[in-house]
Amino acid sequence: MLRSLDIRDILIIDRLELDFQPGLNVLTGETGAGKSILLDSLGFVLGWRGRAELVRTGAEQGEVTAVFDLREGHPAHAVLAEAGFPETEELILRRVNTADGRKTAFVNDRRTSGDILRRLSDTLVELHGQQDDRGLLNTRGHRLLLDDYAGAGALLSSTRAAWRAVGAARKALEQAEAGLAAIREEEDFLRHATTELDALDPQPGEEAQLDDRRRLMQAAGRIREDVSRAHAALGYDGAEGMISDAIRWLDGAADQAEGRLDAPLTALARALTELGEAEQAVADALESMEVDPGELERVEERLFAIRGLARKHGVAPDELGDFAERLRTQLAALDSGAADLKSLQAALATAEAAYDSEAAKLSDLRRKAAGKLDRAMAKELAPLKMERAVFATELDDADPGPEGRDAVAFTVATNPGAPSGPLNKIASGGELSRFLLALKVCLTGTDSGITLIFDEIDRGVGGATADAVGRRLESLAHKGQVLVVTHSPQVAARGAHHWQVAKRVSKGATLSQVTPLEGTGRVDEIARMLAGDTITEEARGAARALLEG
Secondary structure, three states: OEEEEEEEEEOOEEEEEEEOOOEEEEEEOOOOOOHHHHHHHHHHHOOOOOOOOOEOOOOOEEEEEEEEEOOOOOOHHHHHHHOOOOOOOEEEEEEEEEOOOOEEEEEOOEEEOHHHHHHHHHHHEEEEEOOOOOOOOOHHHHHHHHHHHHOOHHHHHHHHHHHHHHHHHHHHHHHHHHHHHHHHHOHHHHHHHHHHHHHHOOOOOHHHHHHHHHHHHHHHHHHHHHHHHHHHHHOOOOHHHHHHHHHHHHHHHHOOOOOOOHHHHHHHHHHHHHHHHHHHHHHHHHHHOOOOHHHHHHHHHHHHHHHHHHHHHOOOHHHHHHHHHHHHHHHHHHHHHHHHHHHHHHHHHHHHHHHHHHHHHHHHHHHHHHHHHHHHHHHHHOOOOOOOOEEEEEEEEEEEEOOEEEEEEEEEEOOOOOOOEEHHHHOOHHHHHHHHHHHHHHHOOOOOOOEEEEEOOOOOOOHHHHHHHHHHHHHHHOOOEEEEEOOOHHHHOOOOEEEEEEEEEEOOEEEEEEEEEOHHHHHHHHHHHHHOOOOOHHHHHHHHHHHHO
């Protein structure tokens, strides 16, 4: 509910503070007094697009502050939470416009964007007038209005869930088909490559082992001659024979050397032992260097084959095994692809059937609600002197979507037998106002927490019709808060709270002021609306009769 509106230095308003109440609030005044400025100011603080120049002449900046009371569960709480604002029962919106055109917005004294203001405004205020492009005349919102009227929330949720399931199933099928098509394009390559890799069967670490073996075999061929010579030099025909001869000769002379040859003999015996070990080790090495030319060829052939496949497929030699496994997996997917596609196609068909069922239920609910709304509108139009008009809620097929497959449009024929069409194309200004009012009465159930504003929606009607308009506005106000800008005394008399908007001249400047009316002041204002500038006692009597009625 809009609790207060504070306007400073906006157009012809210098300072204005308005405290609104629940129920029907009416604003009256002569044409040009500034009633539309109040709506412009409210629209400005709510982020609506409006006049470019709002700052009062001579002022540095204009400012508007609106205070709203938010009940528990009000949809504005969700917008505030998403924008990072703490939950509160009081919402203060403030917007400043400097003389050079800069605009700054605040929510509960925290700076915010115009987009946040507009999103909040959608949950706070609903404006209706003869140019109702934000509300009931916008055909894009008719389906939503009908769904609210039908109480289709649960069914809409299940339909949206079914639509998401269809989308997920279709995406899975499309991805599988695309993946299978890509594999099919490479089937020949995959089969040839896996056959080639399976035949070679490279093992992790094998390339390094083969390379080491090849290097060793190549080196053995180069050094074997030197090792063979060394082995001969160590053998009996070489060092071993000479040491043996030396031991024999020294041993023969030892008895006559009086012990002087014992140590050399012991050392030579040790040397002969070490020499034997060395000779055996060299012999073993020489034996290991026996290179089979055929084996070297086989090692090189396999090594080059592994490296060639690695280069061909752009992987490291040790990754060939994993690469082959990936190719086998792709081939397995290709071989089982037909069965997988059938499973995914069945899943999509199941999801589409579930969506069709939910969408059909939603269409049926909408058709029933449309009939109910049409009957309710017929009852509402009769007191508004439009009993010959025919209101119809038309449902047409639309492309399937998350909200079903129905297009909804409110149409009207102003006379029996006349062609029907959109409200704003068929109805005249006065008729349109009454259609919109009747439609709003029918569509508004319980208090939604939204302040309804009607801007001269009673224009072009008078007498009993204006009285019917006023009574319907009063009925709407019982469910929440309604603000009405009106020139109709019959409508003004139905208000629970009344403000008069007037111009005054102060120090050569024209300013707008708003005065709350009660008692005789209210009687005089309604009398003025009935009689014009000259208020007679007869007009006052008629005003009292309206207020008492």
